[in-house]
Amino acid sequence: MKNMPWREIEKTLRETGRDDVPVRDSDAFWAAFKDRAEGETRNEPAPAPVVLFPAWLKAAACFAVIVTAAALLIPAPSNNSIVDAELSEITAIEVAAAHGEITTDESAEGTIVWVHGLELEDAGPNQIKAFDVAVDHSAVTIMNDESTNSTILWIHGMELK
Amino acid sequence: MMRRRIKLIALALMFGACLASAGTMSVRLVHATDAEGGMDPRLSDISGILGSLRFESFSLLDSDTVRLPAEEVRIRMAQGYTLTCNGTQGDLAIEMNHNGQALLKTTATLRRGKPLILGGFPTREGKIILVLKVE
Numbered sequence: 001m002k003n004m005p006w007r008e009i010e011k012t013l014r015e016t017g018r019d020d021v022p023v024r025d026s027d028a029f030w031a032a033f034k035d036r037a038e039g040e041t042r043n044e045p046a047p048a049p050v051v052l053f054p055a056w057l058k059a060a061a062c063f064a065v066i067v068t069a070a071a072l073l074i075p076a077p078s079n080n081s082i083v084d085a086e087l088s089e090i091t092a093i094e095v096a097a098a099h100g101e102i103t104t105d106e107s108a109e110g111t112i113v114w115v116h117g118l119e120l121e122d123a124g125p126n127q128i129k130a131f132d133v134a135v136d137h138s139a140v141t142i143m144n145d146e147s148t149n150s151t152i153l154w155i156h157g158m159e160l161k
Numbered sequence: 162m163m164r165r166r167i168k169l170i171a172l173a174l175m176f177g178a179c180l181a182s183a184g185t186m187s188v189r190l191v192h193a194t195d196a197e198g199g200m201d202p203r204l205s206d207i208s209g210i211l212g213s214l215r216f217e218s219f220s221l222l223d224s225d226t227v228r229l230p231a232e233e234v235r236i237r238m239a240q241g242y243t244l245t246c247n248g249t250q251g252d253l254a255i256e257m258n259h260n261g262q263a264l265l266k267t268t269a270t271l272r273r274g275k276p277l278i279l280g281g282f283p284t285r286e287g288k289i290i291l292v293l294k295v296e
Contacts, residue, residue, distance in 0.1 A: 126277045129252070131267035137281070149274070150210035153267065155281030160259060 126151035135160065183229060184250050184273060184295045190223040190238045193280075194287030207276050207292055214280070216287060229253070229295065242282075242289065250295055255279070257291060271295045 103114045125144040131153065133140060138157030145152065191204065191211070198218025200208050211219050223239035230249040237243050241260040248254045250271050257265045257279065264282060271277055273295045282289035 124272065126272050126275055127270040129268040129270065131265065133265055134263040145210060145213065148207075148210040148213070148276075149272075150207070150276045150278060151269075152210070152214075152278040152280065153265075154278070155265065158264070158281050158283055160262075160264075160283055 125149065128153055133158070186227045186229055186231075186246070186250070186253075186271065186293055186295045188225045188227060188236060188238070188244060189221055189292040189294075190240075190242060191290040191292055192220050192222050192284065192287060193290055194218050194220075194284075196286065204292075207294070210276060210278060211290070211292075214290075219290075222289075240284070240289070242291075244291065255293070257282075 125146070128142050128151065131140065131142075133155055136157075136159050137155050139155075141152070141154045141156065143152045143154075144150075189204070189207075191201075193211070193214060193216035195217050198220060200211065200219050201221045203221045203224075204211060204219055208219075223242075225236045225238065227234050227236065227246050229246075231246040231253070234246045235243060236246075243258040243261075245256040245258070246253060248268075250273075252268065253271055254268050255266070256263065259282065265279060267279070269277060271293065276292050276294040278290060278292055280288055280290040282291075
């Protein structure tokens with residue numbers, strides 16, 4: 001812009017009388033503009049709404065959330081000996097009630113103790129495990145009577161002094 | 162999860178063991194004779210087993226209860242009889258004495274509701290019968 005021949009341009013304008021162009025004030029300009037614009041409408045297509053998160057981005061986010069949640073829920077197999085040492089260990093077992101076989105299964109995922117045929121209800125007759133008659137007698141009879149669910153220990157010929 | 166299951170099994174086993182060993186044992190001292198007298202009404206629940214014995218009358222002389230498991234529980238009963246119980250229902254040591262004299266020592270497993278008859282202890286008229294029953 002500095003290299004423009006301003007002096008020559010100004011001289012030319014003076015010679016041609018074009019330097020005295022009448023200048024309208026701004027109020028007159030806008031009044032004339034509004035008069036011309038009266039009744040005119042502007043019919044341009046509205047711009048499309050701005051899309052902040054496109055569909056592919058939402059789908060990717062949902063997929064990432066699902067994968068993360070699944071990774072947190074699935075326990076990772078442990079090869080750490082310290083963690084494995086915390087598994088339960090059966091060192092001794094005694095089942096007081098009547099039962100059948102005892103099965104134990106100690107795997108990497110846990111320990112199972114299963115008592116087969118556990119009977120909490122009393123079954124069978126009474127049982128005389130041992131006896132000793134301290135006084136004179138002739139015989140001892142032990143009998144289980146199924147009809148009355150009873151057990152009899154009868155000492156024959158006992159004599160008390 | 163697995164540990165919780167193991168704990169539940171252990172609790173069930175302990176509960177079962179408690180059920181198997183806990184209980185109240187009734188002790189009844191019965192005098193059986195050949196005299197006419199019939200069955201004492203307080204012995205009606207064991208009249209079946211007593212009736213199978215060859216006696217005409219059964220009278221209740223004394224009765225007591227023992228809480229199982231028992232630790233050297235001694236019961237003094239009528240006519241100089243003493244009963245000592247030690248152990249659990251599944252392994253109960255019973256000792257019967259008469260005026261300080263040991264008569265019988267036995268170890269038994271008692272089933273709930275099934276009486277154990279210890280009999281043959283002589284009297285002038287008949288026999289003394291000890292009836293043990295875990296309720």
